[in-house]
Amino acid sequence: MSTPVERLSTGVSGIDEILRGGIPKGFTVAVVGEPGTGKTVFALHFVNAGLVNGEKAIYVTTEESRASIIRQAAAFNMDFLQAINRGDLVVIDALMGDRGDAWSLRDLDVEELVNMVIEAKKYLGHGHTRLVIDSMSAFWLDKPAMARKYSYHVKRVLSKWDFTTVLTSQYAVTTSLGFGFGVEHVADGIIRFRKRLVGGYLKRFVVIEKMRQTDHDKRVFEIDIVDGKGMVVVGPHALSRGDFALPAPVMRKMLEAELRKNLELYGDEELEEE
Numbered sequence: 001m002s003t004p005v006e007r008l009s010t011g012v013s014g015i016d017e018i019l020r021g022g023i024p025k026g027f028t029v030a031v032v033g034e035p036g037t038g039k040t041v042f043a044l045h046f047v048n049a050g051l052v053n054g055e056k057a058i059y060v061t062t063e064e065s066r067a068s069i070i071r072q073a074a075a076f077n078m079d080f081l082q083a084i085n086r087g088d089l090v091v092i093d094a095l096m097g098d099r100g101d102a103w104s105l106r107d108l109d110v111e112e113l114v115n116m117v118i119e120a121k122k123y124l125g126h127g128h129t130r131l132v133i134d135s136m137s138a139f140w141l142d143k144p145a146m147a148r149k150y151s152y153h154v155k156r157v158l159s160k161w162d163f164t165t166v167l168t169s170q171y172a173v174t175t176s177l178g179f180g181f182g183v184e185h186v187a188d189g190i191i192r193f194r195k196r197l198v199g200g201y202l203k204r205f206v207v208i209e210k211m212r213q214t215d216h217d218k219r220v221f222e223i224d225i226v227d228g229k230g231m232v233v234v235g236p237h238a239l240s241r242g243d244f245a246l247p248a249p250v251m252r253k254m255l256e257a258e259l260r261k262n263l264e265l266y267g268d269e270e271l272e273e274e
Protein backbone atom coordinates (compact mmCIF):
# COMPACT_ATOMS: atom_id res chain seq x y z
CA MET A 1 0.00 0.00 0.00
CA SER A 2 1.32 3.44 -0.82
CA THR A 3 1.66 6.17 1.79
CA PRO A 4 -0.74 9.03 1.20
CA VAL A 5 0.89 12.02 -0.47
CA GLU A 6 0.32 15.45 1.09
CA ARG A 7 -1.18 17.65 -1.59
CA LEU A 8 -1.58 21.34 -2.16
CA SER A 9 -4.63 22.82 -3.83
CA THR A 10 -3.79 24.54 -7.10
CA GLY A 11 -6.55 27.06 -6.49
CA VAL A 12 -8.45 25.77 -9.54
CA SER A 13 -10.87 23.20 -8.14
CA GLY A 14 -11.31 21.43 -11.49
CA ILE A 15 -7.56 20.95 -11.84
CA ASP A 16 -7.35 19.69 -8.23
CA GLU A 17 -9.88 17.03 -9.21
CA ILE A 18 -7.86 16.07 -12.31
CA LEU A 19 -4.83 15.76 -9.99
CA ARG A 20 -6.76 13.65 -7.44
CA GLY A 21 -6.48 16.38 -4.84
CA GLY A 22 -3.71 18.72 -5.96
CA ILE A 23 0.04 18.97 -6.41
CA PRO A 24 2.14 16.80 -4.07
CA LYS A 25 3.90 19.01 -1.52
CA GLY A 26 7.54 19.75 -2.32
CA PHE A 27 7.18 19.10 -6.05
CA THR A 28 8.61 21.15 -8.87
CA VAL A 29 5.95 21.36 -11.56
CA ALA A 30 6.48 22.66 -15.10
CA VAL A 31 3.55 24.62 -16.48
CA VAL A 32 4.04 24.85 -20.21
CA GLY A 33 2.19 26.25 -23.20
CA GLU A 34 2.09 28.83 -25.92
CA PRO A 35 1.52 32.54 -25.19
CA GLY A 36 -1.95 33.33 -23.88
CA THR A 37 -2.85 29.79 -22.91
CA GLY A 38 -3.31 30.53 -19.19
CA LYS A 39 0.04 29.76 -17.56
CA THR A 40 0.19 33.03 -15.64
CA VAL A 41 -3.46 32.84 -14.61
CA PHE A 42 -2.87 29.31 -13.29
CA ALA A 43 0.25 30.46 -11.43
CA LEU A 44 -1.74 33.29 -9.80
CA HIS A 45 -4.31 30.77 -8.57
CA PHE A 46 -1.54 28.56 -7.18
CA VAL A 47 -0.07 31.47 -5.19
CA ASN A 48 -3.45 32.74 -4.04
CA ALA A 49 -4.52 29.29 -2.82
CA GLY A 50 -1.45 29.29 -0.57
CA LEU A 51 -2.08 32.80 0.72
CA VAL A 52 -5.71 32.13 1.66
CA ASN A 53 -4.48 29.00 3.43
CA GLY A 54 -2.06 31.04 5.56
CA GLU A 55 1.03 29.97 3.58
CA LYS A 56 3.76 32.24 2.26
CA ALA A 57 4.55 32.76 -1.40
CA ILE A 58 7.14 34.13 -3.79
CA TYR A 59 6.24 35.11 -7.36
CA VAL A 60 9.04 35.88 -9.81
CA THR A 61 7.75 37.71 -12.86
CA THR A 62 9.85 38.14 -15.99
CA GLU A 63 7.33 39.02 -18.69
CA GLU A 64 5.06 41.37 -16.78
CA SER A 65 5.86 44.00 -14.17
CA ARG A 66 4.92 43.56 -10.53
CA ALA A 67 2.15 46.14 -11.00
CA SER A 68 0.73 44.14 -13.92
CA ILE A 69 0.73 40.92 -11.89
CA ILE A 70 -1.05 42.64 -8.99
CA ARG A 71 -3.64 44.08 -11.42
CA GLN A 72 -4.16 40.74 -13.16
CA ALA A 73 -4.66 39.02 -9.79
CA ALA A 74 -7.13 41.73 -8.73
CA ALA A 75 -9.21 40.99 -11.86
CA PHE A 76 -9.83 37.56 -10.31
CA ASN A 77 -10.49 38.93 -6.82
CA MET A 78 -7.09 38.00 -5.46
CA ASP A 79 -5.63 40.67 -3.18
CA PHE A 80 -1.89 40.41 -3.74
CA LEU A 81 -1.21 43.93 -2.53
CA GLN A 82 -2.59 43.15 0.90
CA ALA A 83 -0.56 39.93 1.06
CA ILE A 84 2.60 41.88 0.19
CA ASN A 85 1.83 44.44 2.90
CA ARG A 86 1.17 41.65 5.43
CA GLY A 87 4.61 40.21 4.65
CA ASP A 88 3.20 36.96 3.26
CA LEU A 89 4.06 37.50 -0.41
CA VAL A 90 7.12 38.74 -2.26
CA VAL A 91 6.78 39.55 -5.97
CA ILE A 92 10.24 39.66 -7.51
CA ASP A 93 10.14 41.88 -10.58
CA ALA A 94 12.62 40.73 -13.21
CA LEU A 95 11.17 42.89 -15.97
CA MET A 96 11.60 46.48 -14.87
CA GLY A 97 15.19 46.18 -13.58
CA ASP A 98 14.50 48.94 -11.04
CA ARG A 99 17.70 49.54 -9.08
CA GLY A 100 15.88 51.33 -6.28
CA ASP A 101 13.56 48.40 -5.64
CA ALA A 102 14.62 45.75 -3.11
CA TRP A 103 12.79 42.93 -4.90
CA SER A 104 13.89 43.67 -8.42
CA LEU A 105 16.24 41.54 -10.51
CA ARG A 106 18.63 43.66 -12.50
CA ASP A 107 19.59 40.95 -14.98
CA LEU A 108 17.98 37.76 -16.17
CA ASP A 109 20.77 35.85 -14.51
CA VAL A 110 20.07 32.45 -12.95
CA GLU A 111 22.53 32.92 -10.10
CA GLU A 112 21.02 36.30 -9.24
CA LEU A 113 17.56 34.73 -9.40
CA VAL A 114 18.41 31.91 -7.01
CA ASN A 115 20.06 34.29 -4.54
CA MET A 116 17.09 36.66 -4.52
CA VAL A 117 14.60 33.81 -4.09
CA ILE A 118 16.57 32.58 -1.06
CA GLU A 119 16.68 36.14 0.31
CA ALA A 120 12.90 36.40 -0.13
CA LYS A 121 12.43 33.06 1.60
CA LYS A 122 14.48 34.28 4.59
CA TYR A 123 12.42 37.47 4.68
CA LEU A 124 9.17 35.49 4.72
CA GLY A 125 10.42 33.31 7.56
CA HIS A 126 10.25 29.63 8.40
CA GLY A 127 7.84 27.15 6.96
CA HIS A 128 6.60 25.94 3.64
CA THR A 129 6.48 28.48 0.82
CA ARG A 130 4.92 28.38 -2.64
CA LEU A 131 7.26 29.56 -5.36
CA VAL A 132 6.40 30.59 -8.91
CA ILE A 133 8.98 31.48 -11.53
CA ASP A 134 7.03 32.94 -14.47
CA SER A 135 8.78 32.31 -16.75
CA MET A 136 11.91 30.21 -16.52
CA SER A 137 12.38 30.31 -20.29
CA ALA A 138 13.13 34.05 -20.06
CA PHE A 139 16.45 33.13 -18.43
CA TRP A 140 17.77 31.37 -21.50
CA LEU A 141 16.19 33.31 -24.36
CA ASP A 142 19.59 34.15 -25.82
CA LYS A 143 21.20 30.82 -24.88
CA PRO A 144 18.70 27.97 -25.34
CA ALA A 145 21.49 25.41 -25.04
CA MET A 146 21.62 26.23 -21.32
CA ALA A 147 17.94 25.46 -20.65
CA ARG A 148 18.44 22.05 -19.13
CA LYS A 149 21.52 22.99 -17.11
CA TYR A 150 19.90 26.13 -15.67
CA SER A 151 16.69 24.28 -14.83
CA TYR A 152 18.62 21.59 -13.04
CA HIS A 153 20.69 24.14 -11.13
CA VAL A 154 17.60 26.04 -9.97
CA LYS A 155 15.89 22.84 -8.85
CA ARG A 156 18.97 21.52 -7.04
CA VAL A 157 19.76 24.71 -5.13
CA LEU A 158 16.16 25.48 -4.19
CA SER A 159 15.38 21.90 -3.16
CA LYS A 160 17.11 22.58 0.17
CA TRP A 161 14.46 25.18 1.01
CA ASP A 162 10.92 24.24 1.86
CA PHE A 163 9.26 25.06 -1.48
CA THR A 164 6.56 23.71 -3.73
CA THR A 165 7.38 25.23 -7.08
CA VAL A 166 5.65 26.09 -10.34
CA LEU A 167 8.00 26.91 -13.21
CA THR A 168 6.30 28.26 -16.31
CA SER A 169 7.84 27.85 -19.71
CA GLN A 170 6.89 29.14 -23.11
CA TYR A 171 7.02 27.54 -26.46
CA ALA A 172 7.92 30.00 -29.15
CA VAL A 173 6.05 28.19 -31.90
CA THR A 174 6.61 31.04 -34.31
CA THR A 175 10.33 30.41 -34.24
CA SER A 176 12.32 27.26 -34.70
CA LEU A 177 13.36 27.16 -31.06
CA GLY A 178 11.61 25.12 -28.41
CA PHE A 179 12.28 26.92 -25.16
CA GLY A 180 10.31 24.57 -22.99
CA PHE A 181 12.40 21.47 -22.86
CA GLY A 182 14.79 22.40 -20.04
CA VAL A 183 12.14 22.75 -17.38
CA GLU A 184 10.29 19.62 -18.40
CA HIS A 185 13.39 17.47 -17.98
CA VAL A 186 13.80 18.34 -14.30
CA ALA A 187 10.13 18.63 -13.31
CA ASP A 188 8.24 16.19 -11.07
CA GLY A 189 5.13 17.07 -13.02
CA ILE A 190 4.12 18.66 -16.31
CA ILE A 191 0.88 20.58 -16.79
CA ARG A 192 0.40 21.53 -20.43
CA PHE A 193 -1.93 24.25 -21.64
CA ARG A 194 -3.00 24.53 -25.26
CA LYS A 195 -5.20 26.80 -27.32
CA ARG A 196 -7.01 26.19 -30.54
CA LEU A 197 -9.52 27.91 -32.78
CA VAL A 198 -12.58 25.70 -32.85
CA GLY A 199 -15.48 26.87 -35.04
CA GLY A 200 -14.11 30.41 -35.11
CA TYR A 201 -13.79 30.52 -31.32
CA LEU A 202 -10.68 30.49 -29.15
CA LYS A 203 -10.70 27.48 -26.87
CA ARG A 204 -8.19 26.54 -24.24
CA PHE A 205 -7.28 23.11 -22.96
CA VAL A 206 -5.21 21.48 -20.25
CA VAL A 207 -3.70 18.04 -19.90
CA ILE A 208 -1.53 16.57 -17.15
CA GLU A 209 1.38 15.00 -18.97
CA LYS A 210 3.20 13.80 -15.90
CA MET A 211 2.81 13.84 -12.12
CA ARG A 212 5.14 11.61 -10.16
CA GLN A 213 3.83 9.55 -7.21
CA THR A 214 0.19 10.01 -8.09
CA ASP A 215 -2.54 8.87 -10.40
CA HIS A 216 -4.18 11.61 -12.44
CA ASP A 217 -6.83 12.00 -15.09
CA LYS A 218 -5.29 11.39 -18.51
CA ARG A 219 -7.97 13.17 -20.47
CA VAL A 220 -7.76 16.56 -22.13
CA PHE A 221 -9.98 19.11 -20.41
CA GLU A 222 -11.38 22.30 -21.83
CA ILE A 223 -10.80 25.33 -19.63
CA ASP A 224 -12.02 28.91 -19.62
CA ILE A 225 -10.75 32.13 -18.06
CA VAL A 226 -13.57 34.18 -16.58
CA ASP A 227 -13.45 37.80 -15.41
CA GLY A 228 -13.83 38.11 -11.65
CA LYS A 229 -13.20 34.40 -11.21
CA GLY A 230 -10.18 33.20 -13.15
CA MET A 231 -9.56 29.73 -14.50
CA VAL A 232 -12.36 27.18 -14.57
CA VAL A 233 -12.43 23.65 -15.96
CA VAL A 234 -15.33 23.26 -18.39
CA GLY A 235 -15.08 19.49 -18.78
CA PRO A 236 -13.32 16.67 -20.60
CA HIS A 237 -12.88 17.27 -24.29
CA ALA A 238 -12.92 14.70 -27.03
CA LEU A 239 -9.93 16.19 -28.76
CA SER A 240 -7.99 13.84 -30.98
CA ARG A 241 -4.30 13.42 -30.37
CA GLY A 242 -3.66 15.08 -33.71
CA ASP A 243 -5.70 18.09 -32.60
CA PHE A 244 -3.80 18.45 -29.38
CA ALA A 245 -0.29 17.89 -30.68
CA LEU A 246 1.66 20.77 -32.08
CA PRO A 247 1.58 20.91 -35.88
CA ALA A 248 4.06 18.40 -37.34
CA PRO A 249 6.40 20.98 -38.96
CA VAL A 250 6.59 22.93 -35.65
CA MET A 251 7.29 19.75 -33.72
CA ARG A 252 10.00 18.77 -36.20
CA LYS A 253 11.66 22.18 -35.87
CA MET A 254 11.54 21.98 -32.08
CA LEU A 255 13.10 18.53 -32.06
CA GLU A 256 15.80 19.72 -34.44
CA ALA A 257 16.48 22.66 -32.10
CA GLU A 258 16.66 20.26 -29.14
CA LEU A 259 19.14 18.06 -31.00
CA ARG A 260 21.24 21.10 -31.86
CA LYS A 261 21.23 22.14 -28.19
CA ASN A 262 22.41 18.69 -27.15
CA LEU A 263 25.14 18.77 -29.74
CA GLU A 264 26.31 22.14 -28.39
CA LEU A 265 26.27 20.83 -24.84
CA TYR A 266 27.72 17.36 -25.22
CA GLY A 267 29.25 17.24 -28.70
CA ASP A 268 28.34 14.53 -31.20
CA GLU A 269 30.65 11.83 -29.86
CA GLU A 270 28.76 11.25 -26.63
CA LEU A 271 25.46 11.30 -28.45
CA GLU A 272 26.67 8.63 -30.81
CA GLU A 273 27.67 6.43 -27.92
CA GLU A 274 24.16 6.42 -26.47
Ligand SMILES: Nc1ncnc2c1ncn2[C@@H]1O[C@H](COP(=O)(O)OP(=O)(O)OP(=O)(O)O)[C@@H](O)[C@H]1O
Pocket residue numbers: 033034035036037038039040041042063075076170225226227228
Ligand atom coordinates in the same frame (compact mmCIF):
# COMPACT_ATOMS: atom_id res chain seq x y z
N1 LIG B 1 -9.96 39.65 -16.49
C1 LIG B 1 -10.01 38.68 -17.40
N2 LIG B 1 -11.17 38.15 -17.77
C2 LIG B 1 -11.25 37.16 -18.67
N3 LIG B 1 -10.18 36.64 -19.29
C3 LIG B 1 -8.99 37.14 -18.96
C4 LIG B 1 -8.83 38.17 -17.99
N4 LIG B 1 -7.53 38.45 -17.88
C5 LIG B 1 -6.90 37.62 -18.72
N5 LIG B 1 -7.76 36.84 -19.37
C6 LIG B 1 -7.45 35.82 -20.40
O1 LIG B 1 -6.25 35.23 -20.06
C7 LIG B 1 -5.36 35.29 -21.18
C8 LIG B 1 -3.93 35.45 -20.70
O2 LIG B 1 -3.61 34.30 -20.00
P1 LIG B 1 -2.16 34.19 -19.35
O3 LIG B 1 -1.61 35.55 -19.09
O4 LIG B 1 -2.28 33.26 -18.21
O5 LIG B 1 -1.37 33.53 -20.53
P2 LIG B 1 0.12 32.96 -20.51
O6 LIG B 1 0.05 31.54 -20.89
O7 LIG B 1 0.76 33.31 -19.23
O8 LIG B 1 0.78 33.78 -21.70
P3 LIG B 1 2.28 34.31 -21.87
O9 LIG B 1 3.12 33.13 -22.25
O10 LIG B 1 2.18 35.30 -22.98
O11 LIG B 1 2.70 34.93 -20.58
C9 LIG B 1 -5.79 36.48 -21.96
O12 LIG B 1 -5.44 36.34 -23.32
C10 LIG B 1 -7.28 36.47 -21.75
O13 LIG B 1 -7.91 35.65 -22.71
Ligand SMILES: [Mg+2]
Pocket residue numbers: 039040041063134
Ligand atom coordinates in the same frame (compact mmCIF):
# COMPACT_ATOMS: atom_id res chain seq x y z
MG1 LIG C 1 2.33 34.58 -18.72
